[in-house]
Amino acid sequence: MALHDRRERWLANAHSVHSTTEQLLSGGGLPADRNADVLIASMVGTLQGIFTDQFAALDGDAPEGELATAISPFAAELRKFDALDEHSLPTTNGELRDILGALRDAAATVAATLESDSSLRVQSVDEVIAEFAEGYRVTLLLTLTACHALSTKVTGWQASKDENRSPGDHLDVSTMRLSKTKNTGTVPMSTLSSLMTAPPTIMTPGNEAAMFAEMFNGGTPPPLYRMAYGQWFGSVAAMWEDVYRERLAIAHGTDEEGRPWKKNDVKSEFFYELSQIRHDFAHKDGLCVESASNAILSWGVEGQPLSPTPRQMLSLIDAFPASELRKTPERVPRTTERLPFNFPSDWVAKVKAHVVAIERTKKLRPDVLRKVIDKWMEDSQIVDD
Numbered sequence: 437m438a439l440h441d442r443r444e445r446w447l448a449n450a451h452s453v454h455s456t457t458e459q460l461l462s463g464g465g466l467p468a469d470r471n472a473d474v475l476i477a478s479m480v481g482t483l484q485g486i487f488t489d490q491f492a493a494l495d496g497d498a499p500e501g502e503l504a505t506a507i508s509p510f511a512a513e514l515r516k517f518d519a520l521d522e523h524s525l526p527t528t529n530g531e532l533r534d535i536l537g538a539l540r541d542a543a544a545t546v547a548a549t550l551e552s553d554s555s556l557r558v559q560s561v562d563e564v565i566a567e568f569a570e571g572y573r574v575t576l577l578l579t580l581t582a583c584h585a586l587s588t589k590v591t592g593w594q595a596s597k598d599e600n601r602s603p604g605d606h607l608d609v610s611t612m613r614l615s616k617t618k619n620t621g622t623v624p625m626s627t628l629s630s631l632m633t634a635p636p637t638i639m640t641p642g643n644e645a646a647m648f649a650e651m652f653n654g655g656t657p658p659p660l661y662r663m664a665y666g667q668w669f670g671s672v673a674a675m676w677e678d679v680y681r682e683r684l685a686i687a688h689g690t691d692e693e694g695r696p697w698k699k700n701d702v703k704s705e706f707f708y709e710l711s712q713i714r715h716d717f718a719h720k721d722g723l724c725v726e727s728a729s730n731a732i733l734s735w736g737v738e739g740q741p742l743s744p745t746p747r748q749m750l751s752l753i754d755a756f757p758a759s760e761l762r763k764t765p766e767r768v769p770r771t772t773e774r775l776p777f778n779f780p781s782d783w784v785a786k787v788k789a790h791v792v793a794i795e796r797t798k799k800l801r802p803d804v805l806r807k808v809i810d811k812w813m814e815d816s817q818i819v820d821d
Contacts, residue, residue: 450547457540470530510546666717701765
């Protein structure tokens, strides 16, 4: 289940706690005899460890408004159980069963409420934006820190080689430790080292200004960084297009005539440009083509490889367009349609290739054909008899 919003995360919390406590109470984990001998301190300590994520969510993922009210019985029982210590432990198996029973029942009740109450599924615009911003920033930080971690690993390996130490020349992907043997779960450190080395730059009188500008922006990133950055642009573009654009439309409600907003009514120049960069990474071999006309994320040089620097990527943390996403959607009437004619496939392919060669920016290509057809119609005007 994709935990896109806080309601779904708390539903997962409730299901997890209910499943664990139900197995103990009804599945034989705890004796049914209320007077049976049980290692109460050990049992409580183990369960508190199992419920660590749920305890952390009480403050770290605390909901507001109607959702907070809906989960309050479950949250109250969680806090009681988290607070148990050597001074407040239950003294008998019966008391322990009562505490776990109350926690189980609260989890079941809240889960049923979260699943059945349709009003809890609707988020405000600010709630959707806040969750989108959180996912956007977390994935960006993961990308940046992963690159840094690999750089650190490669630097340490190179230092050990310089000191004639031999910790291993392969990186075990599952453990992130160096290994002396090669297998299907390892990557050669020499490969990572080459991918972590930026191409050399030579400064000449003709490119001096450009070289200084590049250095001030953080320098040319190594190939592995470009790979990671390209994946991040793809991930965030998918979050925007496949998840949050539609959820924002729902959160914005209806227009003045009571018609619900649609996904395509929600627009963002920032995420349009980000998607253009994603397209270039995915479909243009990382060359700046569609993103050449970007005005906000305008790092690329047309026809050159897209190479955002770590500094430029870091600047994206504060670039999330929250204010733009708060704007009321704009329903734009459809003003385009396709020509109702069929042509041979090979001829269509030839025309497409010719148009692409003339105009590199995708959204401007229709104008190329339109100008040709307009000129043809002007030159071959039909005179009525």
